[in-house]
Amino acid sequence: MYILRVALLVLGIVVLTSFQSFKVEEELYTFVPDVYQELPLGSIKPRGWLLQQLQIMRNGSTGHLDEVHPKIARDNGWLGGKGDGWEETPYWLDGAVPLAYLLDDAVLKAKVLKYIDWTLRTQRPSGYFGPLTKDEREKGIHITTDHCESGEDWWPKMVMLKVLQQYYEATNDLRVITFMTNYFKYQMKTLKTCPIGKWTEWATSRGAENELVIQWLYTITKDKALLELAGLIESQAFTWSTWFGNRDWVMHAAANQTDQNWMTRHAVNIGMALKSPAVNYQRTGDSLYLRQLKTGWNDLMLLHGLPMGIFSGDEDLHGNDPTQGVELCAIVESMYSLEKIVAITGDIHYMDALERMTFNALPTQTTDDYNNKQYFQIANQVQVSRGVFDFSLPFDRGMNNVFGLRSGYTCCTANMHQGWTKFATHLWYTTPAGALAALEYSPCELKTKVKGQDIRITEVTNYPFDDVVSFKFATKNAVAVPLQFRIPGWCKEAGISVNGQKLRSEKGGQIITIERTWKDKDILTLHFPMEVTTSTWAKNSRAIERGPLVYALKLEERWEKGNEPTEGDYFSIYPVGPWNYGLTEEGVKKPVEHYSVVAKPMPESFVWNQKNAPITITAPARRIPNWKAVDGVAHQPVTNRSNVYQGEVGKDVETISLIPYGCTKVRIVAFPVVK
Structure with a gap:
């Protein structure tokens, strides 16, 4: 009734x-x-x-x-x-x-x-x-x-x-x-x-x-x-803006793994909270909030950052060791926060961060058919199986690392769907002055009106695998509209051409504006040369990068299906072949000379998996015999100040293959360095 x-x-x-x-204290708000x-x-x-x-x-x-x-x-x-x-x-x-x-x-x-x-x-x-x-x-x-x-x-x-x-x-x-x-x-x-x-x-x-x-x-x-x-x-x-800005919070989060105040270091809460200073800035106009955001983000990634562009959180923040995990919900919520931060602040630093997180951390944590997810992924993940690993929330059933519809908490079963969809809706923005801005890059088509006139811009690219992004214009009449583009921070110098004629070159790490009257069938092309580089992570480890992608050791995969009465069917994945390699010191110091890039055509039907990986990087490496998994965890070998592993290594230099991190399920991404 x-x-x-x-x-x-x-x-x-x-x-x-x-x-x-309601009486509004207007002086408090400068939107x-x-x-x-x-x-x-x-x-x-x-x-x-x-x-x-x-x-x-x-x-x-x-x-x-x-x-x-x-x-x-x-x-x-x-x-x-x-x-x-x-x-x-x-x-x-x-x-x-x-x-x-x-x-x-x-x-x-x-x-x-x-x-x-x-x-x-x-x-x-x-x-x-x-x-x-x-x-x-x-x-x-x-x-x-x-x-x-x-x-x-x-x-x-x-x-x-x-x-x-x-x-x-x-x-x-x-x-x-x-x-x-x-x-x-x-x-x-x-x-x-x-x-x-x-x-x-x-x-x-x-x-x-x-x-x-x-x-x-x-x-x-x-x-x-x-x-x-x-x-x-x-x-x-929660006073996230203050916490992000005063630095004590992130240090306590790194040191404390008890049940006290755990909600303040819960990774999904933090992923959502990243936008809080930007939201407060928008409401008040107080630039202190932007400084708090910058401090909090930098501290978070320094103390808890992992090579694939996300902070650890299994479920709590848990340091920067590459054996720590991260929850899928934390990734998609952090992406959404960054998309909002980009809109509110216009800061290219967060645009680059969004790109790295999306193209590396996001795709690895779901199966090819998007029917199973992994609650926690691990950076150096040498097996996917039931177990407690090094997680702050292991669960007694040990299901947080396997792939399944209901494995781990089902919050991620429901929440993972916003990652790719919202990224797709934030490839383009507009500005109050009427410019169109391409701030993230992926193949798409934009249909909008400029000064009352329909315009269609088709973005043709295989980015992030390819270094060329072309924009093809379709418009009944010529239309004058400024276009803004992000030149990624990793790009030393980008080339810009219109209709096959070089327009200009621009340094990386900035937003550029091109003011022009665009005609039907005009083509603007951006070229972002991608150079192989290495970056330093926890325990003196090194990751190999090229453009927006981080690369991980290519390992053949052996899948096993299992069933857990409460959480249903799931998949474990084990590597076929050795994974315990260290990158040679000479290669790390001179990656352009020692690492080779092999590209193949994009498959007609693309899935983020090992089979479809369109780019492979080969690198010299040596085996580390004493680097072994303990209860499924590949703890990082200890190095000294020279950043070189001092223990026994294989006498032979081998050539290993690396593929985009997002195409892997088992892998090494943070490598020790050996002589």
Whole structure:
């Protein structure tokens, strides 16, 4: 009966009044517009290998998680049932919604729209929304601003707000604006009684997710009370900006692995929190927040950074040893934070960081069909199997390292879908002055309007494997529009040409602007020469890099299928052949002379795996006989100040092959150096 009463009440919902009844301390807020503004969802269409990746996801778990994952499939709370009303359904939608519109897939659109429509339809008259609560079901209590305690945790709603924002950007469905206005007024009235951390610390640690959507709505409605609401949430949430800036936090996180304050070093919380200083800067205009962000990011990567561009987190921050793991959720959330940081700050440093994380850390942690995921990946991963390894959260079942649909926590089963999809939506931005900006590179097509005129720019490239990116223009009439491009920090000097004629050269590590009147069939080409280099990591180890990619030892793989009663089917993977190599000192010092690059054509159907790897680097190395795995962990051999391993090494110099890290499952990426 109560469900019926809720439905009847919903039919009578009226738009709540604006926030103007709240006094806003305007002097606290100097809102700073995005340096780079996002384009509407659907403006960018993936092409080439990126399209194939998204199609794999559509055919795999992203397109069918509601059918194969019991937690979402059974009596879903976000459809009015008694099942999942927590984070996993919104997590899945947070990737499935952009995928549906990137691929313009009618079936997937219809599937996700069921959840969106139910959420929009069942908003309570007070503005509260979400699955029916225990008090609503069992006591018939109406959730009002006077009875906010009958609601449930703020956290899952934060994710659903991101889902609704993306849906609005794709469709301009004005129901979303009304819905959010109503909900944020409810929050303003109730947060002092039911603060952000009333139910769990998950909401307290992730307040920036809520603030980000509030500030997005402000850009549409210009209601300054929204900024007050965002500031109120910030005052109740974890003080990430202060922690990032004062340096004590990251050092304590490195030293402490107890159960005390573990939420403050939980890697996924940190991945989300990276955007917090940028969100605060946007709301206030206080540049201190940008300095705090820079300090926090640099310290995080110095003390906990791994060669593939992400910090350790298994589940807690756990230092920079290459035998530490990282949770898949931490990667996709850090990517999203970097995408938002890029938009707000325009800082190329974070653009380069996003590129490194995406092309190295992300692809290795899912299977070719996108139906299985690995909860924790390890940088130097010499086997994938059940075990405790060196993780801060090993679990008694030892399932955190294997590949499976439900292995480890299923948060990543639901959350992994936003990684590639949101990256695809952030390849291009626009600026307040009307420029178009290509800040990340992958094959795609941009359709937009410039001065009221349709323009299509097709980005033709096999980047990050190839060093050439071409932009082909299609426009009925010539159009003058400035174009901005990122010259990656790893590139010494880029070449720019138009229609086959050299335009100019530019140094790496900057954003360049090309002002020109573009005609139909014009072609602009960027050339980013990729040189083989080495970088230094923990325990005096070295990684081999070329352009945006990090390279790892190519090892043949032996897969074994198993089953665990609670977590279902899973896969273990073991190397075939030796892995215990050290790079020769001479090669590390002069990589251009000693390392060879072999490229092959991109396969017609590309998957991030060993078979399809289009680039191989060969390097001289020697075996280290005493470097052996202990309980599946390949602890780094000790070196002295000369950075050279002093123990016994093989007498023969061998030639080893390395492939892009993202194409591997078992590997060595951080190598000792030997004579």
